[in-house]
Amino acid sequence: MPAEKPSIVVGIATSGRRDVLARNISALARQTRLPDRVLVCPVKPGDVDEISLGKYPKPTLVVSGPVGLPAQRNRILAECKADDIIVFFDDDFFADDRYIENLETLFVSRPDIVAVTGTLIADGARGPGLNMEEGLALLTARPASSGAGDDLIEYYGTYGCNMAFRLKPVIEHGILFDENLPLYGWQEDIDFSLRVMPYGRIVKSESLCGVHLGIKLGRTSGVRFGYSQIANPVYLIRKGSMSWRHANKLMWRNIAANIARSFFPEPWVDRKGRLKGNLLALIDIARGRDSPGRILQL
Structure with a gap:
């Protein structure tokens, strides 16, 4: 340069x-x-x-x-x-x-x-x-x-x-x-x-x-985003571009937040949708069918 x-x-x-x-x-x-x-x-x-x-x-x-x-x-x-x-x-x-x-x-x-x-x-x-x-x-x-x-x-x-x-x-x-x-x-x-x-x-x-600004207009749906919170880090672990340590911290922190706040969610966050997406991703991982692209079907 x-x-x-x-x-x-x-x-x-x-x-x-x-x-x-x-x-x-x-x-x-x-x-x-x-x-x-x-x-x-x-x-x-x-x-x-x-x-x-x-x-x-x-x-x-x-x-x-x-x-x-x-x-x-x-x-x-x-x-x-x-x-x-x-x-x-x-x-x-x-x-x-x-x-x-x-x-x-x-x-x-x-x-x-x-x-x-x-x-x-x-x-x-x-x-x-x-x-x-x-x-x-x-x-x-x-x-x-x-x-x-x-x-x-x-x-x-x-x-x-x-x-x-x-x-x-x-x-x-x-x-x-x-x-x-x-x-x-x-x-x-x-x-x-x-x-x-x-x-x-x-x-x-x-x-x-x-x-x-973090404007909410144009954001992904709660279910899709929740699925990505789990599926994307797992994909990146397998790809080799993200460490297990970083990915696990990321995933479980999001799951914990979505569980805890689903009872009293912030008005701007679809916590129940995110939690549903988290669970769908975990189920897909257990079945060996997880993929970041699955959000296009949700």
Whole structure:
């Protein structure tokens, strides 16, 4: 990667959040270091406001591909073979205005780093979600980030709402998101980053920050998500990209939460549906018929 001026692309896979995406593209125009291109892969053409996209001051491209987060991200990767860095943002992740500037500094100054994930000021995915005004207010109220310095933490994997990768090893080794993890693709971010890990360090940086709204619109059903909570880690264990220890902790923590909270569920979470999905996956595992793709039949 050329040290002086790497090419940085922002990739956004989106579904059913036209207004949020338009606001996000507008916010990206305030970056102190603009990404060289913005690539958007929607589920449907109507998911993108072409007028707002056309106002962005750098080149943009809308690409189409199969439905599902891993497939959409792979379609974006297919357009980045001449670039140096890819940053994946969720359509409801709003980045600090210095995010791309700090990212560039980090990758140029630390050639041993292959992947990085940022720090969340707030994560609406862990609660009822945030609206755009709440998220942007939190972002504005935070002091300006100070630049990429000695704030790095070694990390197990990247968090899909905001994660960046050095593209050279990704392209040279043909690393793709696993499309056997359909739809929402739960844990596809961890799987991808762990397959990149042999080629450099994976870190978390406090200098790369933003707000994840965690909007519930467009999410997978409770039963399907609950099935994925079990079937996806088991699949990744067999594949060799996730450790037994990490997967077991992940699975049993989710099962316990779904059992405990099914009696008094949060209004924004279908706990009974998730628990049903957990049990269906466990039954399928016992029968030897489990597969992440089974959610398409539920």
